[in-house]
Amino acid sequence: MTTAKTIAFFPEAAFGPALNCVGIAQELKKMGHNPVFVCDRGFAGVFAEYGFEEYLVNMSGDMSDEEVANYWDDFIANHLPHFHLSPLDQIETYVAPVWEAIVESAVSAEDDLKRQLDIIKPGLICVDNVIMFPAITKAGCPWIRIISCSENEITDPLVPPHLSGCSPGDVTGFEQFQTRFESAVADTHKDFNDFLATKDLPPYPAGEFFEPSPTMNFLLYPKPLAFERATPLPESQFQYLEGCVRNDGEYTIPAFPQALDNTPLIYVAFGSLGDADVELYQRMLATFAKLPYRFLMKVGEDLSVYEKPDNVHLKNWYPQPAVVPQVDLFIHHGGNNSFNEALYFGKPAIIMPYCWDGHDNATRIDDTGYGKKLPRYSWSEEALIESIEACLSDANMATKLQAVAAHMQQSEGTKKAAAVIHDVLQEANA
Template sequence: MEPIPSTSKSTGPFTGPSTSRSTSQSKSQSTSQSTSQSTSEPRKRYKMMFMPMEGTGHVLTMIGLAYRFLKRHHDITFVVSKSFAKYVAASPFKIHYIINPAFDEYEDPQERWSKTMARNAVHFHKTPIEQAWLQGVFHDDFVNTVIDVNDQLEKIIREVKPDLMFADYYVAVPAIVLANIPWICVVSANPLSIYQLIDGPPFYSGYSITDSNCNWNDFKRRFRVALSGPCHKLHTYAAERGLKLPPNRLWVASPYHNIYIYPLALDYCEIPGFPLRRWSRIDHCIRPFSADPDPLGLDLTALKPQSPKIYFTLGTMGSADIVLMDIILKILKDTPYQYIVSKGPNGDKINLPPNAIGSGYVNQLKILPLVDLVIFHGGNNTLIECLYFGKKMLLLPLFGDQFDNAARIVDRRLGLALRPYQVKPDDLRRAIVTLLDDDALHNQLTTISNNLKKSNSFEKAIEEIESNMHIFKNQSEILALTTH
């Protein structure tokens, strides 16, 4: 399936044709909430701690991961920023909150990210390589957050004394790396960040696996310069606490074990050196439906049963750009389809066309099974959820790994990608028609969906971790002797 080209002069690396085919497939405030967990014991029950960075996708992925280990009767502690309390307050985990002094702890994360979008919206019009410096700004925020919450995490770790920790942070956290407790690095974004350890396209570049290495090297140089400031800041902070990080690196993998979440149907199996040692791939981390009591978020009775239904979302940050949302919605107005729209944090300022219904909040997991096509920003969670439910996809990436996911979907011929700010109305409408009419793609996505629903990759990863806990403990004792 060929992508619909943009008419912009700079169409970006993800819009070209591809020949790849799909495979089958923080001052500490710490409060603890505890609800009953199952008393049925496995062979060995461990205390496990889950620590996601501030970001809705990261928090939701770690919730899904924690639930799977809870089902194995382990003792689960979840450590999360207070501003994300609503996501975990009703969970059966023991909760410890950290406070980031840079933010209002009661501010909705979506409101915060919408402000970030408003400050930087002009830059999201640019190509990935032109956005490289913006990642320096974002990673400086990530480093500042780690500096602000590190001591809080260190205190919680000392109090809980977990047997194993799971961390999903874009930059190294000294409190975790230096705890002398086994830990697992979780990558819930596009996995190109880990393939930098071998020979993959640069992450955040939107380059295809088939693109020239010359382009890769130029992007890597610009990205390294953009991250030099945050890198120096983190290295200085870490060194003061006894942690020496690898040169020019913000992030480190765990010496124990690591997990990334990405379906086999999209994974970069063609990269030499795949799969990576000490890494487990999990096909998906879909949160249990029984753990999702939220309603749909809107009334669907106005929809006509016989008309194709399309879900439209640009994620928290993308939907905060009211101008962009208005441009896309005006194009969608002139199509014979019905739309369900996630309006985001500025939903009260977004006017929907007659053929659309929407809300500031939409329960995505309950909406996706009802639609025929998803138009979205390319975020990792939504991408995997679309594949899980076998939905056709049209990606409008804005920044970061969204570019990489768009390139991968095109590479695997599983959907189309267009530049949201440059797209012409006819191109967008043509892409929708092409996708809706593609029966072969429907069959291919149905097969992938069935494979994901039957996948035992999660169980295999859990069993591998459980069976190696004694090795992790011995390894931590050896590391403690060599670092003190």
């Protein structure tokens, strides 16, 4: 390698994007570069644990450290009733309030972000977020956008609107969702455009809060599941990373009763924000208790609220990329990390979405035959059991999963991203 450069990663304050960036940063570090992380103060220590230097920004206004730590958990808990609604009816109740919070955080972060980038003086910035930060475009170096959510963040007339949960071809559904979305976020969108104007940046079209990078954009989505587009994405500006699975060490499967030896192992995880849904988890545990399978289930910090069957192991955190290769089925919420990791390791998935791009990923996994979509709340015990048994026994699905896993693993997304970043840096400094 020639000259080592400092690369600033700026992921949104959520574990999915944060840990995707860690995977890329690990590869850049091996190449001799100096990846560092710019992050919300509520994420202090997350990247240091992986050995990376952190630069903190205030994305939370005047909130105390305790309020910052609990913000999204409290936000999700307050919105639990809205997760019973369809993606269309979540627009006004959940999606619009989230966008309001995102815009507020972008405005709050701007001064700190500019100050930290002035200190870091990066050769390149990787931003993994859903909103533009003016300080990124004005930092005087190339920037790369990482798209951790579904690839439908990059719009196209043939691709379902982001967050809609629509299938391709549902033109009426597309139009209905987009019209309601643009109306619901109109005031927030105006506030954001007004903010951009103060930084001498042009406004965004209705309903849009970000743009593709003119340099390079990484899509974590696996290309075999990519949507057909009216305008194909040029490889010179868009690269599919085919997942982007980080190294999380090794995991030893805990002991279960001897009678369950060699039975299928099922992993259940609904993300850190999904753990507020205690009632749902209790209902699932009651169903799992009746099945001749082993379960690893991620839940919240308080394990005492659950009656644990002998065939279930409960924990508040698992090193997911180390767990998924060892299981036979993954039941999750449709977050893009979980979506990709199941495919990367060739595991069938049952997706039970509750919000955001989980709706899109659940529809996509069902439409393409790599797993099953199940409603998060209105499922019957019989439907859940049937879906589990179908995923464990479907030979055609298993064949498809083996093929997509081989494709994704051969692509080595983290190494591919690091190599592209290296080439962009070389070209910028030529």
